[in-house]
Amino acid sequence: MTTTVVQKNQGGLAATLAAGPDDQNVSEVINPATGQVSARYRRATREDVDSAVKRAEAAFKVWGATPPVERAEALLKIADAIEEEAEEFARLESEDVGKPITHARGDMPWMWDVMRFFAGAARVSSVPAAGEYANGSTSWVRREPLGVVGLITPWNYPLLMAIWKIAPALAAGNTVLLKPASLTPATTIKLVEVANRFLPEGVLNLIIGDRESGTAMVEHPSIRKISLTGATSTGKFVAATASKTLKRLGLELGGKAxxxxxxxxxxxxxxxxxxxxxxxxxxxxxxxxxxxxxxxxxxxxxxxxxxxxxxxxxxxxxxxxxxxxxxxxxxxxxxxxxxxxxxxxxxxxxxxxxxxxxxxxxxxxxxxxxxxxxxxxxxxxxxxxxxxxxxxxxxxxxxxxxxxxxxxxxxxxxxxxxxxxxxxxxxxxxxxxxxxxNQHEYNASEMPFGGFGESGMGYELTAHGIDEYSQVKHVMVKPDLNA
Incomplete structure (x- = not known):
């Protein structure tokens, strides 16, 4: 198995990705509370990214055509599994990020709430009603998935940001390459392990890597959208690079509240x-x-x-x-x-x-x-x-x-x-x-989250968050050619 690909029902992913003592292409994870190395992982290469894209493209033929109710059922199962293993997720997040364990535990209920919210949103259409609008024709709008999307998450809230992104992306019918920050991959690795118990093979693919693998995702012509949460400087680089292939972008960047x-x-x-x-x-x-x-x-x-x-x-x-x-x-x-x-x-x-x-x-x-x-x-x-x-x-x-x-x-x-x-x-x-x-830093799954100016473009959360991972197609039918 390569660095990037997580196959269905395959356990022990962290061990599989762990780098041996002689490996050169590695990322070291440092425990910020001790300054000591806590884990080593092999970094994905451009070839690994390309391999993962091919798997995701193959999986999209099935997942993109899967009825919304079945996609919703998969998301609900993932949410239940996250809730069941919440303490382990909290422990990993605390160790990787240096977040106090009580705060990590307090964050957990939102993880499965977001997943369950988008399970419901997957079954609700946000497109206009079909009707006769012009030329004696009947029009309707199809909301369709984009295809393969690349999701790049930050080190400060690695689990939450991964869920904010994969939930609407999967709900909309896309297949995913998910790249966590190399400093804090542990909860993302476990999330992918859990999710792939319930998803078809190739739907959710993991990229463990650095700037090279992230750039390979942004440059890849078959990836239809990049969603990044990170620094404004990184967002500007991603926007400039993605413009070469006219990718859709979602950028949640810096702030100065x-x-x-x-x-x-x-x-x-x-x-x-x-x-x-x-x-x-x-x-x-x-x-x-x-x-x-x-x-x-x-x-x-x-x-x-x-x-x-x-x-x-x-x-x-x-x-x-x-x-x-x-x-x-x-x-x-x-x-x-x-x-x-x-x-x-x-x-x-x-x-x-x-x-x-x-x-x-x-x-x-x-x-x-x-x-x-x-x-x-x-x-x-x-x-x-x-x-x-x-x-x-x-x-x-x-x-x-x-x-x-x-x-x-x-x-x-x-x-x-x-x-x-x-x-x-x-x-x-x-x-x-x-x-x-009279409050600060509270959010709700039902409400949009995004910024103005150099804080980015697009938004996360809300039922319309699925639209960020969709494209719409107008179909106009004139039933009588002689009319």
Missing amino acids: PVLVFADSPVRQTARDLVEFGFSNSGQSCTAPCRVIVEESIYDEFVEAYCAEVKSLVVGDPADPETGMGPLISEHHMNQVLGFIERAREAGAKIPVGGNRIDRPGWFVEPTVVTEVKQTDEIVQNEVFGPVVTIQSAKDDDEMLQLANDVNFGLSASVWTTNLSRTLRFSRELQFGTVWV
Whole structure:
């Protein structure tokens, strides 16, 4: 068996993919809490990608013609199996990502919810009703699968992002090449093992690899769509490369979420909630509330309350149920985050809490608060993707809105207020794909998720998410040639 192909009912995939001591073309997985190698996998080559595409093309002839009810039944069985093995999925996610085990367990119910949601959506048509619209003819629309699609997922939420993508892709009738980030493949490997108990051979194919294998997917002429969740720089490269074969694209990219805290919000409760959201997954989230903008009259009170909550965070071993924040994903990423903090210091910012590496094995950085920043500062404009939150002040609603929209990203934002008029205005004028009010980072399978500007194109979730993996065909029939 090759690196990329997972055959039906074939167990022990992780062992099959594990690289031997003499293998040269390998990816090493580092436990971010210890800095030690936890696994080694053979990387897929361009030849492996081509082989997987051929298998997926063959499988599409059957899966693409499978009735929606049968596709739905397969997704429901996969959802049940994920729920049954939830603890093992949570353990693997915690070890690979460095996410506290309690948080990994808390994420699990959404995994099977998304799968079950798209099982239902597979059976619901979103196309117009058939009818006589012109020229004495009857028109109808067919919603058809694209064919073979390539799904590329990130390292920060590897299991959730894989499910967000494979559920609508499979529900629509496509066959799939799924490539997880090489830093965190464990839950994706297990997901493919579980899913292939219920899918026909060749429908879901695994790619373990690096930039070379990802590029091979984007360039492959037989892959009809690429869906990527990742950095904006990666998204730009994928868009440019995919344009050569005019592939469909779904790009969920970076974010720099503004959080607008008004004087009518309960200061201490708001601070407590925002610390919980802001440092979840060590701030490694594209929707993290990392850019707090506070109404001037409560600024000092809020900063004091926020810093007190940050100081109470328990940072440590992800396997410890008491841990509230774990490590960053890699040494390289840790150094990037520390670089942002150091340059902010040099630019005159203040750091009332944190700002340093923690002296212990692994890639730990203190939860950090940065104040007295300018809107043009790098740390305000660019995605840090770590446990670093800036706090600014603004004198009124207009300045709050201006500062919030003054970045290139447009993924998510939140407004903390009890004023209904303000809520309506800001939900309309904030240029972000998701706007929360008095909460942050919650989503629902029924609602779309996607960004504006440099945060990407297309959307995930919602029943219309299946349309992202479909093409529509207008059929127009004139029954009487003599008419």
